[in-house]
Amino acid sequence: MSSRLNRRDFVRSGAAAAGLGLATRAEGAPAILQSRPRPVVIASSNGQTRLHDGNESCVARAFRLMTGGTDVLEALVAGVNIVELDPKDTSVGYGGLPNAEGVVQLDSCCMHGPKKRAGGVAALEGVRTPSKVAYAVMQNTDHHLLVGAGAQKFARQMGFEIEDDLNTDTSRRLWLEWKRRLDPEHFLDPEKRAQAGFDAGWSMVRDGLIDRDHYFGTINCDGVNAKGEICGVTTTSGLAWKIPGRVGDSPILGAGLYVDGEIGAAGSTGRGEANLYGLCSFLIVEQMRAGKSPKDAGMEALRRVRANTIEKRLIHEGKPKFGLNFYILNKNGEFAGVSMYESSYAVCTENGPEIRKTESLIEGKEPNW
Secondary structure, rough: OOOOHHHHHHHHHHHHHHHOOOEEEEOOOOEEEEOOOEEEEEEEEEHOOOOOOOOOOOOHHHHHHHHHHOOOHHHHHHHHHHHOOOOOOOOOOOOOOOOOOOOEEEEEEEEEEEEEEEEEEEEEEEOOOOHHHHHHHHHHHOOOOHHHHHHHHHHHHHHOOOOOOOOOOHHHHHHHHHHHHHHHOOOHHHHHHHHHHHHHHHHHHHOOOOOHHHHHHEEEEEEEEEOOEEEEEEEEEEOOOOOOOOOOOOOOOOOOOEEEOOOOOEEEOOOOOHHHHOOOOHHHHHHHOOOHHHHHHHHHHHHHHHHHHOOHHHHEEEEOOEEEEEEEEEEEOOEEEEEOOEEEEEEEEEEEEEEEEEEEEEOOOOOOO
């Protein structure tokens, strides 16, 4: 029997390979993947654990809408709205832990891969769903980021309700407790005062008054549909008891979120200043562009953060004193959750929503301060 294939046999075998989702290639040419992207939504763990309306989690709602034909970014924003409106999640939106003056200031950004557009807001007061305002910035302006009073004025112009105070009874009670522990009647030098404020907040974590993950806060949610359309959104109330006006990584493109519609998406939660220094979400997407898997790209970012952490106040036994998580997916629907220390993340596929453990750079739990 001849080992040579005639033209009809070659076409028939190629069609069979394509039907199985296999790669076909001429000798010496790169393989071309024939299968369609796998739809997936990935988020921080509160994307599954928070059920404000009692029915659906963030990742479940986003996946349902996205696979039902809704624009990917619109679906993701609808998902994170669940967490933003949940007064029991003290790290995002309404009821988020306030700044040092007791004022809730919110940050968010979103990116649309296919449209190559983005929008964000920072230090926004009075609007429970900053992700919707970020989306409005993307849709209605030529800008990427609006901040402070300007962001609030824009939100009012777009028809958003502006509330005087986004504190809940819980967030106000916790702020008062922090103020008592800080003992503001004693004036300290700047370095000691900053550390005293952080120590007061972290003592509340140790005492069980604040969830560890909610001290730094945030939800990131990214998705890709069967067409390979990728989008992402990040929203947060920021670091608890922050200096008024402080903006972390969440609303900054390339830090708290980065999307390239041809490659993938990455977003983060955890210590924003550590992430900002390396623009790690951008770095992760660029690592995937160079051929790395979502997991390996995320681990490279974590290694760089660890190498850049040299201040003694941020180090415990030679390791970073803080947590940092990344949520990553590529255009094929491959995904990963990675973290500095042991953590978890949420994901939803055709098999439904679930919580998974992250791949951690350092074994064990984040050290107590």
